[in-house]
Amino acid sequence: MRIELVKRPQHSAMFSALSPFIALALTLGAGAIMFALMGKDPLEALYYFFIDPLRETWSLHELAVKAAPLILIAVGLAVCYLSNNWNIGAEGQFIIGAILGSMLPVMFPELQSWIVLPLMLLMGILGGAAYAAIPALLKTRFNTNEILTSLMLVYVAQLFLDWIVRGPWRNPEGFNFPETRNFHSYAILPEIWPASGRAHWGFVFAILAALALWFVLSRTLKGFEVKVIGQSPRAGRFAGFSRARMVIFAFLVSGALAGLAGISEVSGAIGQLRPSISPGYGFAAIIVAFLGRLNPLGIIAAGLVLALSYLGGEAAQISIGVTDKVARSFQGMLLFFVLACDMLIHYRIRISRPVRAIGGEARAHV
Numbered sequence: 001m002r003i004e005l006v007k008r009p010q011h012s013a014m015f016s017a018l019s020p021f022i023a024l025a026l027t028l029g030a031g032a033i034m035f036a037l038m039g040k041d042p043l044e045a046l047y048y049f050f051i052d053p054l055r056e057t058w059s060l061h062e063l064a065v066k067a068a069p070l071i072l073i074a075v076g077l078a079v080c081y082l083s084n085n086w087n088i089g090a091e092g093q094f095i096i097g098a099i100l101g102s103m104l105p106v107m108f109p110e111l112q113s114w115i116v117l118p119l120m121l122l123m124g125i126l127g128g129a130a131y132a133a134i135p136a137l138l139k140t141r142f143n144t145n146e147i148l149t150s151l152m153l154v155y156v157a158q159l160f161l162d163w164i165v166r167g168p169w170r171n172p173e174g175f176n177f178p179e180t181r182n183f184h185s186y187a188i189l190p191e192i193w194p195a196s197g198r199a200h201w202g203f204v205f206a207i208l209a210a211l212a213l214w215f216v217l218s219r220t221l222k223g224f225e226v227k228v229i230g231q232s233p234r235a236g237r238f239a240g241f242s243r244a245r246m247v248i249f250a251f252l253v254s255g256a257l258a259g260l261a262g263i264s265e266v267s268g269a270i271g272q273l274r275p276s277i278s279p280g281y282g283f284a285a286i287i288v289a290f291l292g293r294l295n296p297l298g299i300i301a302a303g304l305v306l307a308l309s310y311l312g313g314e315a316a317q318i319s320i321g322v323t324d325k326v327a328r329s330f331q332g333m334l335l336f337f338v339l340a341c342d343m344l345i346h347y348r349i350r351i352s353r354p355v356r357a358i359g360g361e362a363r364a365h366v
Contacts, residue, residue: 001215001352001353002006002097002351003350003351003352004350005133005348005349006347006348006349007346007347007351008039008346008347008348009307011345011346012345015341015345016171016293016321019338019341019342020291020292020294020298020343022067022337022341023291023337023338023340023341024291024305024334024337026333026337026341027271027330027333027334027337028046030333030337031045031049031330031333032045032046032047033321034251034326034329035346037265038322040320040322044320045316045320045322046074047313048312048315048316048319049308049309049312049313049316049330050308050309050312050321052312053308053311053312053315053317054203054226056307057196057197058196058197059136059311060197060199061193061196061197061198061307062068062197062198063304063307063309063311064069064192064203064307065198065199065200065202065203065268066307066311067203067206067303067304067311068200068202068203068205068264068265068279068308069094069202069206069262069264069278069281069285069302069308070207070285070303070306071203071206071207071209071210071288071299071300071303072202072205072206072209072257072258072261072264073090073094073254073257073258073261073281073282073285073288074207074285074289074292074299074302075206075209075257075287075289075299076090076115076213076253076254076255076256076257076273077090077254077286077289077297078213078217078257078289078292078294078295078296078299079137079226079230079249079250079252079253079284080250080251080289081230081289081294082127082226082227082230082245083226083227083229083230083250084215084229084231084233084292084350085136085139085146085227085245085246085247085250085251086146086147086150086206087102087132087146087150087160087187087250087251087254087255088133088146088147088150088154088283088286089131089132089135089150089151089152089153089154089282090153090255090258090282090283090285090286090330091150091157091259091280091281091282091283092131092150092152092153092154092155092156092157092158092280092282092283093128093129093131093132093254093259093262094126094128094252094258094259094261094262094265094281095154095157095160095262095277095278096130096131096157096160096262097124097125097127097128097131097162097164097258097259097261097263098124098127098259098260098262098263098266098273098277099127099157099160099161099162099164099260099262099266099273100123100124100126100127100179100259100263100265100343101120101123101124101127101259101262101263101266101267102120102123102183102266102267102272103117103123103183103272104120104123104187105120105181105186105187105267105311106121106169106180106181108275109184112184112185112186113177113186113232114186114187114351115261116187117170117188117189117267118185118280120187120263120267121260121263121264122165122258123346124257124260124262124263124264125256125257125259125260125263126259127259127262127263128256128257128258128259128260128262129252129253129255129259130255130257131153131255132150132158132251132252132254132260133247133248133251133257134149134264135149135251136149136152136189136247136251136252137248137252139183140244140247140248144151144240146247146251153200154282156296157349161273161277162178162275163274163305164273165178165179165273165274165275166178166275167181169273171272172320177274178274179272179274179275180254180272180273181272181304181366182272183266183271184265185210188271189202189264189267189268191200192204195354197272198269199214200264200268200269201268202261202263202268202269205260205264205329206261206300206303207300209257209260209296210296210297210299210300211286211296211297212271213253213296214295214296214297217296219238222249225239225241226246226250229241229242229243229246234329242266250337252363258282260278260332261281262278265277265278265281269362279310280328281356282304283332285303286335287306287334287335287338288302288303288306288330289302290335290339290342291306291334291338292307293334293361299350306334308344309331309333309334311331312327313326313327313328313330314327327363331350339347
């Protein structure tokens with residue numbers, strides 16, 4: 001017996017639109033079962049995950065803080081995935097953007113001027129783009145697998161961050177803790193509403209980036225090129241589009257936004273470099289991209305949903321005594337169900353059984 005996937009001649013537009021909601025409902029159901037097996041009240045656990053974090057104003061600010069990097073990175077990844085380029089290394093691009101953008105306040109703390117913050121943001125963008133260019137160039141020049149190269153570069157970036165904050169950039173007045181000096185006031189990304197919470201302008205950058213790329217993808221020739229090459233490289237060649245240039249373009253856009261997310265997180269939410277500056281935003285953004293159907297507007301909503309799972313995981317740890325691994329399990333189940341729903345919408349399952357026939361073997365399909 002063999003299980004096969006057969007592409008449907010036509011897929012349901014209704015189910016395609018409902019797929020993220022079906023995946024979310026299945027995740028909630030699977031989560032409830034998981035909590036019951038852990039000996040926790042499923043309704044109470046889901047309440048702390050998805051309702052309790054929205055009750056206070058400061059929680060909404062924390063939601064915006066956690067959603068900002070997810071949306072920024074996911075919007076860039078959407079450009080890659082739509083063009084059939086698989087950038088799995090956004091976490092590394094996030095880290096390198098944060099490191100390069102932090103160079104001014106760490107190495108030149110005496111430089112205090114209004115120009116410092118714009119330069120930091122620009123350097124973060126350039127750092128993320130330059131790091132993303134490595135797997136792009138390897139793919140175009142040597143036909144390497146971008147999944148492997150971009151993923152391996154994540155660990156290089158993480159180890160480099162750990163080394164630099166423990167060594168050359170360690171705060172001389174920090175009592176030997178592995179962290180850089182605190183950023184001065186000119187290097188801090190301002191809060192949107194200073195009096196009510198700590199949501200910073202990184203969230204505004206994320207919304208603006210999503211709107212800009214929605215316009216590019218849906219209203220410009222470049223967006224048309226992205227989709228044509230992603231769906232049919234052969235048709236793209238006939239149209240005169242360059243596959244190699246698209247690889248470079250997609251990775252540069254994705255890396256630039258990941259780098260912007262990195263420096264925004266460091267200068268807005270943290271205020272210094274530490275050995276760990278991300279709870280896995282670069283990987284979680286992959287879930288956000290697919291949950292948002294690779295549509296920048298859908299990614300905004302998906303980013304808020306996944307940010308809520310981070311906040312809910314923290315609330316559940318305090319209230320019902322679960323570990324942070326539970327929140328990661330939620331995120332993993334969400335990606336699994338999103339991909340499973342999409343697969344079943346575009347493909348049907350066919351079971352083939354061998355049937356003995358005269359002169360050979362045939363297969364019966366169920």
